[in-house]
Amino acid sequence: MEIKAPKKGEGVPKETPARNNIAALASALSQHFPGASWQCLQAELEKNNFFAAGMLEQVRLMAQAAVELSGASRNGAALITALSQSAVEKIRGVAAFVPALLYPDDVPRQLEWLAYTGVLEGTWPRELSATALHNLIIRHGVATVLPLVQSWIEHENPARRRLVTEAFRPRGVMLAHLNELKEDPLPLKKILEPLLDDVSEYVQKSVANNLNDISKDNPDIALAWTREWNT
Structure with missing residues (x-):
């Protein structure tokens, strides 16, 4: 069943x-x-x-x-x-x-x-x-995986766009942390910035979750990005 x-x-x-x-x-x-x-x-x-x-x-x-x-x-x-x-x-x-x-x-x-x-x-x-992609990033590294999925954030299907923002969350839910992104979240900016005003609320919520993860380890960076995007 x-x-x-x-x-x-x-x-x-x-x-x-x-x-x-x-x-x-x-x-x-x-x-x-x-x-x-x-x-x-x-x-x-x-x-x-x-x-x-x-x-x-x-x-x-x-x-x-x-x-x-x-x-x-x-x-x-x-x-x-x-x-x-x-x-x-x-x-x-x-x-x-x-x-x-x-x-x-x-x-x-x-x-x-x-x-x-x-x-x-x-x-x-x-x-x-998203979990499987997250695990792939842990195993092979952000520098290897990110260039291969960067174009996904432009895909017409919001589920594909969200797949990237969720998988690249530094913390995530019930997942091993992406320590390299906790230490340096800068690579995430080029994923999140184009999706800030995404037409899909489904994607927007994932972007917010990712930013929330960043704020826990790098509050100054998260605040600086937010101020930049609101000016």
Whole structure:
């Protein structure tokens, strides 16, 4: 069954033995990879203490099991496409964690797929795509990733524009911090400045979140930018 949105105060829902998306994951993939042993999916997940893991680690384990059982290392596009076509929003989100598993050292290839998963319908795929991009930045560095996604802030789809502003947040939510941006947020200016008056409130809120992160570590810089933009 699909996990419903949590009630206020419940936090982000985790997969539990009583309430999970394992059957939905198996269903989505069995249509595209009928030869795989999807009936073993839950057992494979439980070998890795799936239900005891944190929410993001659970998503990574689901993506890892999908890669291993499908044999998708030979056809990653088919796996990501299959996940992205699921009617279950969280399963569409799992697709965002697959590129890092299939192409760990191929930054352009990962970005190609995150540009795709980051605009899928629903909160799960968009937030998990931002998380995956954030992790990619941590691994390969701002100087490597930023030039490759700078043009995304001009994309017609607001979800693509927001993907950049969220992923490059120095702090983020439930994520490892981008220490190099906490120490020197200057590279963020060329991301945020063009989006200050974005037509999408969805994007504007993300810009504000990023600036709020900057203000926690570099209040003088955040204040100087704000004054500059308001003159």
